[in-house]
Amino acid sequence: MTGRGVKRLAALRREAGYTQRSFVTAFGREAVRLRVHASISVRQLRRWECEDPPPLPHESQQTVLEALFGMPLAEMGFAVPPHRMSVSAPVSDAGEVKRRTFVADVGALAAAALAPAGPGPRFGSADVAHLRGRLDDLYRTDHKAGSMPALKQSRRLEEQITNALGNARYTDGVGRELQTMLAELHGHRAWYGYDGGCIEEGRAACAEALAAAQLVDSPLLQVSVLETLVLLAVRSGRTWEAASAVEQAHRLATRVGAGPTVHLLLSLRDANVATHAGDSSGARRALSRALRHLGKTDTDVDVPRWARFVGPFEVDYATADMYARAGQPRRAVPFLRSAVRGMGGDLARNSASYRVRLAQVLLTAGEVDEACAEMCAVLDGCGGISSPRLLAKMRAFQRAAAEVDGAATRACRERLRETVRGSRT
Template identity: 75%
Template structure:
């Protein structure tokens, strides 16, 4: 049986994992996110939890409390006057219209739209924070361990979010957060499709992500999906789709007032499309825009998680790709070397991928010994990365090296066979 000596508000706080002190901090943070001028002290919280009935919170405090716990104020143990109860009612009775406000306060409506009206767990701000931390952790997992384990974790998070959306009770604001995270997860799955060579699955995930991002009217999230769609469309040899995705990304970024870093990502995807189609003049123009945006990226006040991977090394890599497409591998080499030096160790999967690319270009440039030394260095460090795309690049190098009559190339080929057989990637 529940301890009736503990107030409903205290039980909600305990269930959300807050101490009284941490609740006060979380309350201030949530008020800032909501744009509400509201605060609470530990002393006031103790009065709310101790007194019966507790003192009624101010309307602004009510908005924050309902957003944090995902329940109306009445369910927290407060005696709430009728005009402050956050529910809607029919207005067909003309007598009723005379005795109440025509509609509830817009802020109250946003906080009180509980979904659905059936038994289920309550989802509040603390639950959202925990899901958000796990979702953000997918970036690090993908970069360090590869897309295969990240995909497994993404499916677990997706099941939890869709379960909450379908069976839990939550406010309208919490529901929007859940839908936004679901759109992000679809975007992650699109990338995993690209990394795993499952192009059709990746494109399908892109379509789901775009629809979900449109439903929550999040243009920057749509941009993040479109930049992945560019890569998938290029792999599917759908250059027109990739070019359309770039144009839409530019439009959405302008609408959202995006900073230089987001525009840098789009410019790089623009260069990807131009390089793929052999439009080297277009690639140079896109790369010039990328260089300009990179030079101003430090002025961005905020950068979305999905754009934080980008940096000068991406510009160097895209420039090298242009020279490879122009069949000038020797001109590509210094840009690839700069990219490998600049990417850093925290992006392990991409770092290994860059080095494999460098090894392949060195081989094309006739620098066989250096190419094989670079590949051997990759094999020594990529054992914990599970990425089908990286493995495919390594095997592509293996096939190219097999055509070279060189002791170093033969030895390197044997090392790759041993690594692949041992499950290195």
């Protein structure tokens, strides 16, 4: 082991953006993800980086290091004995090494085997973490600015993920993370199809997302796609398909022991299906189940990112929807008001959508002035949101308001015309 080799691990750590302390934390997280019993301390990391020769990591530590950096241990500057390392060339051309494939020892190193991808640059856990952060940003963009800006971001991200999968070199663990993110991304695209009114595109994205989630063996990810498929199926009038999708989602969620938040969301999808099918009794039963699950969400310690938005206001909104579709707008109004009040400020797109729904129901209930005031309040605050579904709701209110003559409705219709025209430019 030379002095130059000793510095290699420290250089790799700094290139990945870690301090010594943050690397120890990342090491622990990666060990948990790989289900490997391994840990390190800052003191041990300093020995690896500074001593010449450094102590050889244990096999379990080797597994985690190779997953984090996406390369064999020997290339990190350690002197690795032959039984801990094996490198081979492609058998199709023994005279020319087109790529290096790291053949891991069967057993502890299996989780860190290098996938036989292209001969491009290495892709490690730090790169995955960067892409994961951008994937998580899609939720924030969609909630605050709407599905159209999020769709643009998702297209760029999908290109990067597929490029990495097809051209980079990475461990099996990193490859699985990339495929999982691609499955999640297809799920996002399914939602954008729903929000954008592109139902067939949304259904196609659902099919891709379900296939990808099955390939990485992620039942919870399948559940997230199925709950979006419920919305798409309801929108296209396929209530039988929506019912089957939510039933399958319930089975998968139960099988993997999902928490009450996931079951709350699925109960609300149940209520949605029953409401659109005209089954008031079924909707009431589903809402009753939702309330039971809602009472347990305080103890839910592991809520998937895609289910974190759900809360009491969603139960109120579903209850209001049931009454409104049953021709009882006055009974729906207090639930919609409660839903609007209970929504967090970080859900701007949903908040605007709920308030437009409240304005629609108020108008139907004969509360014209209040309905117009509510709609104008939405128009005051939704300038930065790009959501075709929200715009469609505004147009629906505009058409309904045209049938009610009055100063308030005339002023509101004029503002809506300006908003609709602006959305086309």
